[in-house]
Amino acid sequence: MWVVKNRNWIVGIIGALMLVTLVLTFSWKPNLSIEFTGGTVITGEYASSSPSVTAIQESLESLELGTVRLQPLGEKGLVMRSRDLSQDEHAKVVALLSDGTNEFKETSLSTVGPSVGKELRQKAVLSVLLVLILIILFVAYAFRSVSNVVSSWKYGIVVVITLVHDIFVPTGVFVILSHYLIGYEIDTLFVTALLAILGYSVADTIVVFDRIRENLKNSPEIKPPGTEGLISESFADLVGRSLRETYVRSTNTSLTTVLASLAIFFFGGEATKHFALMLAVGITAGTYSSILLASPLLVLISGKSPKLKFEAQNKP
Amino acid sequence: MYMYICQVEGTRNLLYYGWVMKSRVYVVLILLAGMLLGYFTYSAQSAGSRWNFKLGLDLRGGTQLVYNADTSRLAGGDVDDAMSALRDVIERRVNLFGITEPTVQTETANIGVEGSQRRLIVELPGVSAIDEAVALIGQTPTLEFKTERLTEERDVILKKIEEIKKKQESGTDTSKDIETLKDPYYIDSQLTGRFLKTARVEFNSQTSEPYVSLEFNDEGANLFAKITRDNVGKNVAIYLDGQPISQPRVNEEITGGKAQISGGFTPQEAKLLAGRLNSGALPIPIALVASSKVGATLGEGAFERGTTAALYGYLAVIIFLIAWYRVPGLIAALSLAIYAVIVLALFKLLSVTLTAAGIAGFILSLGMAVDANVLIFERMKEEKKRGKQISVAIGEGFSRAWTSIRDSNISSLITAIILFWFGTSLVQGFALVWMIGIATSLFASLVITKMLMRAVYVGS
Numbered sequence: 001m002w003v004v005k006n007r008n009w010i011v012g013i014i015g016a017l018m019l020v021t022l023v024l025t026f027s028w029k030p031n032l033s034i035e036f037t038g039g040t041v042i043t044g045e046y047a048s049s050s051p052s053v054t055a056i057q058e059s060l061e062s063l064e065l066g067t068v069r070l071q072p073l074g075e076k077g078l079v080m081r082s083r084d085l086s087q088d089e090h091a092k093v094v095a096l097l098s099d100g101t102n103e104f105k106e107t108s109l110s111t112v113g114p115s116v117g118k119e120l121r122q123k124a125v126l127s128v129l130l131v132l133i134l135i136i137l138f139v140a141y142a143f144r145s146v147s148n149v150v151s152s153w154k155y156g157i158v159v160v161i162t163l164v165h166d167i168f169v170p171t172g173v174f175v176i177l178s179h180y181l182i183g184y185e186i187d188t189l190f191v192t193a194l195l196a197i198l199g200y201s202v203a204d205t206i207v208v209f210d211r212i213r214e215n216l217k218n219s220p221e222i223k224p225p226g227t228e229g230l231i232s233e234s235f236a237d238l239v240g241r242s243l244r245e246t247y248v249r250s251t252n253t254s255l256t257t258v259l260a261s262l263a264i265f266f267f268g269g270e271a272t273k274h275f276a277l278m279l280a281v282g283i284t285a286g287t288y289s290s291i292l293l294a295s296p297l298l299v300l301i302s303g304k305s306p307k308l309k310f311e312a313q314n315k316p
Numbered sequence: 317m318y319m320y321i322c323q324v325e326g327t328r329n330l331l332y333y334g335w336v337m338k339s340r341v342y343v344v345l346i347l348l349a350g351m352l353l354g355y356f357t358y359s360a361q362s363a364g365s366r367w368n369f370k371l372g373l374d375l376r377g378g379t380q381l382v383y384n385a386d387t388s389r390l391a392g393g394d395v396d397d398a399m400s401a402l403r404d405v406i407e408r409r410v411n412l413f414g415i416t417e418p419t420v421q422t423e424t425a426n427i428g429v430e431g432s433q434r435r436l437i438v439e440l441p442g443v444s445a446i447d448e449a450v451a452l453i454g455q456t457p458t459l460e461f462k463t464e465r466l467t468e469e470r471d472v473i474l475k476k477i478e479e480i481k482k483k484q485e486s487g488t489d490t491s492k493d494i495e496t497l498k499d500p501y502y503i504d505s506q507l508t509g510r511f512l513k514t515a516r517v518e519f520n521s522q523t524s525e526p527y528v529s530l531e532f533n534d535e536g537a538n539l540f541a542k543i544t545r546d547n548v549g550k551n552v553a554i555y556l557d558g559q560p561i562s563q564p565r566v567n568e569e570i571t572g573g574k575a576q577i578s579g580g581f582t583p584q585e586a587k588l589l590a591g592r593l594n595s596g597a598l599p600i601p602i603a604l605v606a607s608s609k610v611g612a613t614l615g616e617g618a619f620e621r622g623t624t625a626a627l628y629g630y631l632a633v634i635i636f637l638i639a640w641y642r643v644p645g646l647i648a649a650l651s652l653a654i655y656a657v658i659v660l661a662l663f664k665l666l667s668v669t670l671t672a673a674g675i676a677g678f679i680l681s682l683g684m685a686v687d688a689n690v691l692i693f694e695r696m697k698e699e700k701k702r703g704k705q706i707s708v709a710i711g712e713g714f715s716r717a718w719t720s721i722r723d724s725n726i727s728s729l730i731t732a733i734i735l736f737w738f739g740t741s742l743v744q745g746f747a748l749v750w751m752i753g754i755a756t757s758l759f760a761s762l763v764i765t766k767m768l769m770r771a772v773y774v775g776s
Contacts, residue, residue, distance in 0.1 A: 035740070087447055087450065090447075091447070106609075106611075107610075107611035108608070108609055108610045108611050109446060109607070109608065109609040110606075110607070110608035110609070111606060111607045111608065112605075112606040113604075113605035113606055115384075115605060116382065116605050116606050119425055119433075120740070123738050124738065126738075127734050127735070127737065127738040130734050131730065131731050131734050134730050134734070135727055135730065135731075138723075138726060138727055138730060139723075139727075142723050142726075188739070188740055188742060188743050189673060189742070189743070191738070191743075192673060192735060192739075192743045192746055195731055195734065195735045195738070196680070196731070196735070196746075196750070198731055199727060199728045199729075199730065199731025199732060199735075199750075200684065200728060200731075202724065202727040202728075203687065203724030203725075203727065203728065204724075206720055206723045206724045206727065207691065207720050207724065210719055210720035210723065211720075213719075214716075214719075245698070246694075248694065249690055249691055249694035252636075252640065252690045252694070253686075253687040253690045253691065255636065256633045256636060256637070256682075256683040256684075256686050256687070256690070257680065257683030257684050257687075258683070259629065259632040259633050259636060259683055260629040260632070260633060260679050260680050260681075260682050260683030260684075261679075261680055261683065262632070263625045263626070263628045263629030263632055263679060264625050264629065264676050264679050264680065266625075266628070267621060267624045267625035267628050267629075268621055268622055268624075268625035268675070268676060268679065269617070269618035269621045269622055269625075269672050269675070270618070271374065271618065271672040271673075272672050272673060272675070272676040275673065275676055276676060279680065
């Protein structure tokens with residue numbers, strides 16, 4: 001299989017792309033939603049078209065709210081983000097937002113205290129780490145039966161590297177979108193999408209690895225040395241064969257889920273549009289990574305092929 | 317020997333055809349059950365039905381308030397009791413809103429805070445006046461009974477007030493003087509709302525004016541008897557939240573521990589006051605840390621759009637399956653429809669709160685639920701290529717695909733559980749839908765698809 005043969009190239013390119021994502025994320029710093037930072041978001045509509053952002057900024061200056069981010073929403077709508085406001089301040093803001101006869105009607109309001117934001121931020125990081133650790137443990141356990149060829153821990157580690165890639169890609173896309181478009185914020189739904197991608201994408205990789213597990217069990221490789229009729233197949237070849245046998249189903253399972261997430265993106269509610277996009281991108285990344293990244297990586301970190309070991313033992 | 321083998325083959329065939337017949341009966345039963353369940357899900361969706369989908373705050377609009385409870389002054393064992401007492405009090409206060417299905421939940425936060433932080437989450441569907449809600453929930457009504465001050469003392473205080481007024485007029489700072497001022501007419505007694513047993517709204521039989529009747533506990537009754545005994549012929553003032561609301565004259569000692577507040581209330585006001593008095597004081601202090609309000613118009617249409625998206629999602633998935641796998645694809649489409657019906661019925665029966673994320677989770681699960689079918693069909697194809705009979709290939713397809721189906725579902729389940737733990741209520745909706753989806757999809761693909769496959773392929 002060409003994927004396994006060109007493993008160094010492929011892993012190198014994917015690694016470079018991940019590095020770019022990392023650099024972009026840290027240099028462009030996408031906005032965090034108030035769920036993570038604490039603050040107040042007021043959404044509302046003007047009776048007629050909304051006044052200019054600078055005019056609203058000026059009228060709010062007297063309240064000394066610090067940085068206030070204003071974002072028009074359509075012709076009449078407005079979203080205002082600021083530090084968390086007290087009930088008093090909130091009432092004053094809403095009064096000031098109304099521009100004479102052009103009344104501002106608040107449709108939604110959300111206030112999060114700084115302590116809650118900090119807590120959720122730590123919880124988000126912790127849950128991503130927890131999912132990764134539990135998946136390493138689970139995969140290492142599930143593949144223990146073929147541990148004599150390649151340590152089952154290595155399967156776990158490869159799965160997790162692949163998963164990290166799978167959440168890097170949608171994060172990168174999100175960072176780029178948030179850099180050029182307004183309205184993209186890292187919120188709890190974003191973290192939910194990442195976790196859902198982690199939990200789902202692992203299935204693809206498991207389909208391929210399951211075949212490797214099965215082929216290893218039926219392979220003459222694990223029979224004791226000196227057994228007659230020993231067909232020599234290196235670990236790399238076995239992985240290539242397993243991949244060839246399973247890449248269609250690994251792709252098809254994801255394709256149906258990508259179709260479903262596209263349905264949410266195009267036809268679903270406004271609130272879950274970004275969420276659906278992240279899922280579609282992440283699951284697509286998960287599909288090609290299980291073919292292009294997981295298997296080559298497994299061969300790379302398997303070290304010396306077990307076949308070579310047999311040859312060494314068979315030689316007098 | 318040969319005959320014996322034939323006999324065994326014969327019995328196997330018989331058993332086998334018996335099995336096929338049985339599986340066809342099962343298929344008919346499953347399809348019927350699916351249709352019934354589908355009919356239930358569809359027809360139970362009407363105004364006022366108890367089986368309606370329960371929509372989250374983000375979809376139907378409302379207010380959510382999150383409070384930190386201050387448990388620092390309590391011993392470890394008392395915290396749980398205090399929290400459940402707190403929830404009860406808040407629940408009673410929330411019920412005064414007279415809205416349907418308010419929820420009050422307690423929660424413990426361990427991450428990102430020192431030690432552990434107890435929280436109270438209040439959800440008020442349909443309430444948009446957030447400030448009013450905060451006021452009603454956070455405010456402890458203080459009921460106080462006060463007795464008349466001696467006339468000499470009263471005159472001293474009144475004189476002082478006059479002096480301060482004069483000072484104010486001349487422009488001197490009087491804030492310190494005002495602090496030392498006392499109520500000229502009344503002094504505190506020991507009797508407060510703490511001794512209250514119940515408060516009720518009643519109506520005066522002659523004027524049909526509403527009043528609130530109070531009943532004290534034993535200790536309160538004694539205090540009340542003492543106050544009335546000492547103050548016959550004088551006024552007793554009843555203060556609510558620091559404001560005098562009624563100053564009845566005492567005619568004689570009252571021993572039964574019952575009192576009335578009649579302050580020219582409307583029936584509505586009287587009801588609210590009685591409710592507030594009954595709800596009592598908070599056992600521990602709380603502080604508002606997060607609040608959100610969603611206008612009903614924002615959530616409007618999200619449910620309908622979700623339905624449309626689910627329909628298109630379903631169509632996209634089954635068109636792909638049928639195009640790629642033909643007859644098995646058609647079977648998977650049927651099995652997926654039954655899956656959807658079961659999941660939707662479970663949402664109703666378990667009254668799962670559907671949020672925007674939860675609806676997205678359901679649509680996503682339509683794509684995930686067929687994964688096991690895809691794995692099984694691919695395996696079947698493979699076994700058939702190796703020259704196995706279709707009936708054998710079906711069996712092998714199911715049994716050999718099982719390990720990868722099992723492992724991938726377990727990893728999804730691990731993630732869903734962590735997601736539920738991470739979640740705000742929005743995210744928990746998604747996680748819960750995912751978990752229900754995983755369990756149901758295993759049933760749909762391993763039982764229903766298998767039955768359908770047997771019925772269609774075997775014995776034909």
